[in-house]
Amino acid sequence: MRLSRYFLPVTKEPPADAQIVSHKLMLRAGLVRQTSAGIYAWLPMGHRVLRKIEQIVREEQDRAGAIEMLMPTIQSADYWRDTGRYDAYGPEMLRITDRQDRDLLYGPTNEDMLTAIFRNASNSYRDLPRILYHIQWKFRDEIRPRFGVMRGREFLMKDAYSFDLDEAGARVSYNRMFAAYLRTFARMGLRAIPMQADTGPIGGDLSHEFIILAPSGESEVFFHKSWEEARSAEDYAVDADDTEALQVFVDAMTADYAATDEKRDEAAEAALGDDLRRSRGIEVGHIFYFGDKYSKPLDFKLPGPDGEMVTPVGGSYGIGVSRLVGAIIEASHDDDGIVWPEPVAPFKVGLINMRVDDDACAAAADDLYAKLEAAGVEVLYDDRDERGGAKFATMDLIGLPWQLVIGPRGIKNGVVELKNRATGDREELSAEAALEKLA
RNA sequence: CGGGGAGUGGCGCAGCCCGGUAGCGCAUCUGCUUUGGGAGCAGAGGGUCGCAGGUUCGAAUCCUGUCUCCCCGACCA
Structure with a gap:
């Protein structure tokens, strides 16, 4: 969605x-x-x-x-x-x-x-x-x-x-x-x-x-x-x-x-x-x-x-x-x-595109979104034209178990960031690895 | 049901006491700048004050009635 x-x-x-x-x-x-x-x-x-x-x-x-x-x-x-x-x-x-x-x-x-x-x-x-x-x-x-x-x-x-x-x-x-x-x-x-x-x-x-x-x-x-x-x-x-x-x-x-x-x-x-x-x-x-x-x-x-x-x-x-x-x-x-327990969470993953106006970011986020959907992962894709901070705050508020962050910083290094809402743990990994972990 | 409190733009509130025709923050819209933890500046739109009656030249403000919501208590998935 x-x-x-x-x-x-x-x-x-x-x-x-x-x-x-x-x-x-x-x-x-x-x-x-x-x-x-x-x-x-x-x-x-x-x-x-x-x-x-x-x-x-x-x-x-x-x-x-x-x-x-x-x-x-x-x-x-x-x-x-x-x-x-x-x-x-x-x-x-x-x-x-x-x-x-x-x-x-x-x-x-x-x-x-x-x-x-x-x-x-x-x-x-x-x-x-x-x-x-x-x-x-x-x-x-x-x-x-x-x-x-x-x-x-x-x-x-x-x-x-x-x-x-x-x-x-x-x-x-x-x-x-x-x-x-x-x-x-x-x-x-x-x-x-x-x-x-x-x-x-x-x-x-x-x-x-x-x-x-x-x-x-x-x-x-x-x-x-x-x-x-x-x-x-x-x-x-x-x-x-x-x-x-x-x-x-x-x-x-x-x-x-x-x-x-x-x-x-x-x-x-x-x-x-x-x-x-x-x-x-x-x-x-x-x-x-x-x-x-x-x-x-x-x-x-x-x-x-x-x-x-x-x-x-x-x-x-x-x-x-x-x-x-x-x-x-x-x-x-x-x-x-x-902080939703995963079995009852409305979506499993919140996908955040940090910069909607950045073509590389948007392309990577769109791509990952399509792949997550295809894999049957329930994903809420924050594609709004908002600042990163606002998106983080919204995601934390609604409490989806996983936050997948795509921004220019990571794109440059070929990584995305995966955050666990419950523990706060973050890790940087490739889009493929993230997909595999969430699917 | 007993006791207390509140109804004013979407949300949070001020104004009410001492009537003079509605204001603030957030949100929204537009533009520019900005962009990794709820951005900044400039501009704009949106309410007639829960509802009904009354008093008055004039009511969000005073009076009466009424509806709704919240809190405390006794009761319960």
């Missing part, structure tokens, strides 16, 4: 409304624009990041055996009346009336609808277990939206729903999602810590929040120092179809203490002593088991293997996709701007 033809409104100063660093940077780097309280338009650059994150989530859901579908944003109130949640949900749900005076709502979640759909379309225990998911916009009329996309009213969420014959089966589905979540966040360059969370009226231990450590986090969290170690997706490699191995994995990942403020265990913390860490955290995912909470009121029963009717049990599993954009920036930035 040529920057001269792109839509990337970057600014030196953020609007006064923005408080936290990710919100400021998202506005300055031209990722989003606010259109109402807690509602955002995703500009081209932000949209690319959102899609990258969404795709990683999708791949890991698929790997875990979940099946993608898509449900609507607008739901009939009847789905919610059938589960008894229409009156229970409260003002956070945006209620709408259509021209026939039918009650509709903008979905804040989809348990009610999906359970009804799944119930009507499944016939026996052979249709279980299943995990279905979709990635769709939600609306929750938050009392006070804030922190940009971190607590918006409209947000993109991946929500999955499992259906199993019994609790033992549900635990397997739960474990699949548990492992998938750790891999998902690790692939985005995030260290997410699974923390015991409230299970509500169901009880049990099958509820975890996945927390990213960041000073701007909304909740205070406490954990064993072992979670400070960096981990990659490979550290979370486990065969989702190997039930036993999966349980061993989950047990290992929940062995070390980690709790949110609400679930603190003073005795456990005292036992940790100096190994206890405390931080602020951002919740990027939440998984929980809810038993027959929805299948029962919907009278969802299936003939079991022995001919007896069985009420399936389920869980739901959410990831805040749009929130992750903010969370990643909170976890990865410096004074100059965003």
Whole structure:
């Protein structure tokens, strides 16, 4: 993409409304624009990041055996009346009336609808277990939206729903999602810590929040120092179809203490002593088991293997996709701007032509741009008629992992400069070598 | 929802108290010079001051109402 033809409104100063660093940077780097309280338009650059994150989530859901579908944003109130949640949900749900005076709502979640759909379309225990998911916009009329996309009213969420014959089966589905979540966040360059969370009226231990450590986090969290170690997706490699191995994995990942403020265990913390860490955290995912909470009121029963009717049990599993954009920036930035982890970066390379009016420079940059594109490298080519300093500042702000600089100085010596945004390391090398390194 | 604050060119702000017909920085456009970390000089364009009513000869400024946004708190992907 040529920057001269792109839509990337970057600014030196953020609007006064923005408080936290990710919100400021998202506005300055031209990722989003606010259109109402807690509602955002995703500009081209932000949209690319959102899609990258969404795709990683999708791949890991698929790997875990979940099946993608898509449900609507607008739901009939009847789905919610059938589960008894229409009156229970409260003002956070945006209620709408259509021209026939039918009650509709903008979905804040989809348990009610999906359970009804799944119930009507499944016939026996052979249709279980299943995990279905979709990635769709939600609306929750938050009392006070804030922190940009971190607590918006409209947000993109991946929500999955499992259906199993019994609790033992549900635990397997739960474990699949548990492992998938750790891999998902690790692939985005995030260290997410699974923390015991409230299970509500169901009880049990099958509820975890996945927390990213960041000073701007909304909740205070406490954990064993072992979670400070960096981990990659490979550290979370486990065969989702190997039930036993999966349980061993989950047990290992929940062995070390980690709790949110609400679930603190003073005795456990005292036992940790100096190994206890405390931080602020951002919740990027939440998984929980809810038993027959929805299948029962919907009278969802299936003939079991022995001919007896069985009420399936389920869980739901959410990831805040749009929130992750903010969370990643909170976890990865410096004074100059965003530092995108490569897997979620909107472009891999920022190609800078230092002197647009220099024929040799322009020719070399055009050539390298064409070759990068041909090699399938996602490259943003700054071909604007700007001074070098302005281009460097823009590139640092938008945080692409690699900056490839072509200027008269290097051209003279037959080299280009490659800079790593995260480390600041620069090296001079031939255009061919740079191409090979980036392709 | 309770408490606080703010709406003035794209962004950040001043002007309001002490009414007299809108200003500054950044950004934008043109020209010249410049060109490896947000250039300099000269010139130019762009707002009628959230909206509605009222007071007044005259309202961005005073009064009333209303809408929107932000911050703190209780709640949450």
